[in-house]
Amino acid sequence: MHTDMSSASSLLSEDQFLCSICLDVFTHPVTIPCGHNFCKNCITEHWDIISYCQCPMCKDVFDRRPELRVNTFISEMADQFRRSAVKKSSSCSDQQWTNTGDVLCDVCTETKLKAVKSCLVCLTSYCETHLDLHQKMTVMTRHKLIDPVKNLEDRMCKNHDRPLELFCKNDQMCVCHSCAESGHKLHHIVPLIEEYEEKKADLGKTEAKIQQMIQERRLKIQQIKESVKLSKEDADRETADSVQVFTALIQSVERSLAQLIEMIEENQKRTEEQAEGFIKELEEEISELMKRSAEVEQLSNIEDHLQLLQSFSSLNPAPPTKDWTQVKVHALYGETVRKAVAQLEETFSEERNNRCDDVELKRVQQFAVDVTLDPETAYAAFILSDDGKQVKYDVKKNLPYNQKRFNYRCVLGKQSFSSGRFYYEVQVKRKTEWTLGVARESINRKGHMRWSPNNGVWAMDLSDEDGYIAHTVLLSLKSKPQKVGVFVDYEEGLVSFYDVDDETHIYSFTDCKFTEKLCPFFDPCKNDSGKNSAPLIICPVSHTD
CATH class of the missing domain: 3.30.40.10 (Zinc/RING finger domain, C3HC4 (zinc finger))
Structure with a gap:
């Protein structure tokens, strides 16, 4: 293993x-x-x-x-x-010394060994053996030794042939002692090691900043990868939902076309039956008229005056006939088609909206989060359940001061969100007034204000006086919601509300500018003598089929 x-x-x-x-x-x-x-x-x-x-x-x-x-x-x-x-x-x-071009001993004549020190006086690099000889020979003068470096002549002042051991801050250059006493006499001169330590510290800060930037970018790469992954999942889900919606719409069109063809065929059949009736009736009239014509012709051939007059009274009366001038046989299919198309458009629009709402609700339910109420923020007249899932209005209590607590009707969720998407559902059954939505975490908690995006609240509410309202928009709903879903897309600046049971979209705040954490927002409103005593209940999300 x-x-x-x-x-x-x-x-x-x-x-x-x-x-x-x-x-x-x-x-x-x-x-x-x-x-x-x-x-x-x-x-x-x-x-x-x-x-x-x-x-x-x-x-x-x-x-x-x-x-x-x-x-x-x-x-x-x-x-x-x-x-x-x-x-x-x-x-x-x-193998580093043989592969990386280390400094080699300048004294070795055949196979050059790796240098261990360089002398700034001799401008020579020495291996361990030759360094011992060098130190014995210069024991009295004590030459300046440093870690082995290449290009030793670059470390010596070209004007005074002395080591560059000082640094001029005015001219930002390395100098020797002779330079410091002549051309840089009035300048700010510090030991090379001091400037080295300062620059080293600056480089350390720069390196730390660079590493932080690298870390931030690596995290950003991971976030982008996560976003791409989520986008791919969304794309696959949208594709499947689109196929479902369009398949249903195509089936609806095909059903409408079949019904239209059937109706046209039935109209044509009725037209043909009507025409056959008219023809039969006309043929019967023609037969009767031909008989009368024969009788008239027979009388017309009598030349005896007396006989014609005596026979004329026995002539049968004219058979009854219909006025056929206004009788027509014609089916107005153009009008039928127009009505069918209009009906199809209405059905198509209704089914499309229902399907889209259904698909949209299923999509946002994928982002369901577990929300619980924060008792530290709850208004003093609110009662919260032990599990933090229910809130209702009761008698206002004297509670100790708490900076987080609202002194007007409001309670926030414990959870806050500063990115991504989230969704939760609340039962509003048997309530006559309520308010739901999201609010900025920094919302003013010590003075009543109007629920509006300008004040950091994106909410919809029901009231006895005005009905359903989202900020200043009066909402017209087909049915009274029993359970409301709230969805937020932080990056898109979107807050949407749904009737969960009807699987329909109610209203959306769009183009919102979110700059801080958002919290779920609740107001069960006053009891109203028991008419509005039912609590707001945060429900587990059951994904629609």
Whole structure:
């Protein structure tokens, strides 16, 4: 098993073993509920700083701090990777002097050995053996020795042939003692080591800032990847929902077309039956008229005056006939088609809206969160259930001062959101007045104000006087909602309300400018002598079929 893990670790990249907070290989790695991994100390310190539990990667917020246990599998994999990296590093360092162009001894004549020191007086680099000889020869003069460097002549002043041991802050250049006493006499001169330490400190700050920027960008990369993943899921879901909606609409068109064709065929059949009746009736009249014509012709052929007059009285009376001038047989199909198309458009529009609302509600329900009421914010006349899911109006109580508490009808949810999307549902059954929505966390809590986006509240409400209202918009609803869904898309600046039972969209605030945390917002309104005594109830979300 150990060998398998070793071979497996060789197939994995360094990024897979790096904590996104400290940017180093995991130490005591822990996995938090959303599935991301961090060093135990890193995530603990991170949560201590921000004072609430949120994943630095995907921004998921947890109601309470999760219990952190070391992920033994990831820990062992990280150790394997660390040992492998150390082994590779050691292997490379053994050959470093032959591969990286280290400074070589200037005195060695054949195979040059690696230099251990350079002399600023002799401008020569020495290996360990030749350094011993050099120190014995210069024991009285004590030449200036430094760690081995190349181009020793660049470390000497070209004007005075002395080591560059000082730094001129005015001219921002390295100088020797002779330079400091002549051309830089009135300048701010400091030892080279002092300027070195200052610059080193500046570089340390710069490096820390760069590392912070790297960390921020790595986190941003992970966030973008998470966003792409969520976008792909949304795209797949939207595609499936679109296919469902358009399939239903196509079926509706096909049904309407079949009904229209059937109606046209029935009209044509009635027209043909009517025409056959008219023709039969006309043929009968023609037959009677032909008989009378024969009789008239027979009398007309009598030349005897007396006989014609005597026979004329026996002539049968003319048969009854219909006035056929206004009789027509014609079906007005153009009008039929127009009516059918108009009906189809109405049905199409209604079904489209119903389907779209249904699909939209299913989509937003995917972002359901667990919301509980925060008793520290609750108005003194509110009663909250023990589980924090219900609130109703009661008698106002004398409570100790609390900076978080509202002194007007309001209570917020414990959960707050500064990014992403979230959704929750509230039962408003048997209530005659209520208000629901979201509010800025910094909303004024010590003075009554109008619920409006300008004051940091995006809400809809029901009142006996005005009916359903969203800010200043009077809403016309087909039915009275029993359960209302509230959806927020922080980045899109969207707050939407839904009738959960009817699966219909009620109203949306769009183009909102969110700049801080948002909290669920509730007002059960006054009791109204028992007419409005039912509580607002936060319900678990049951996804619609």
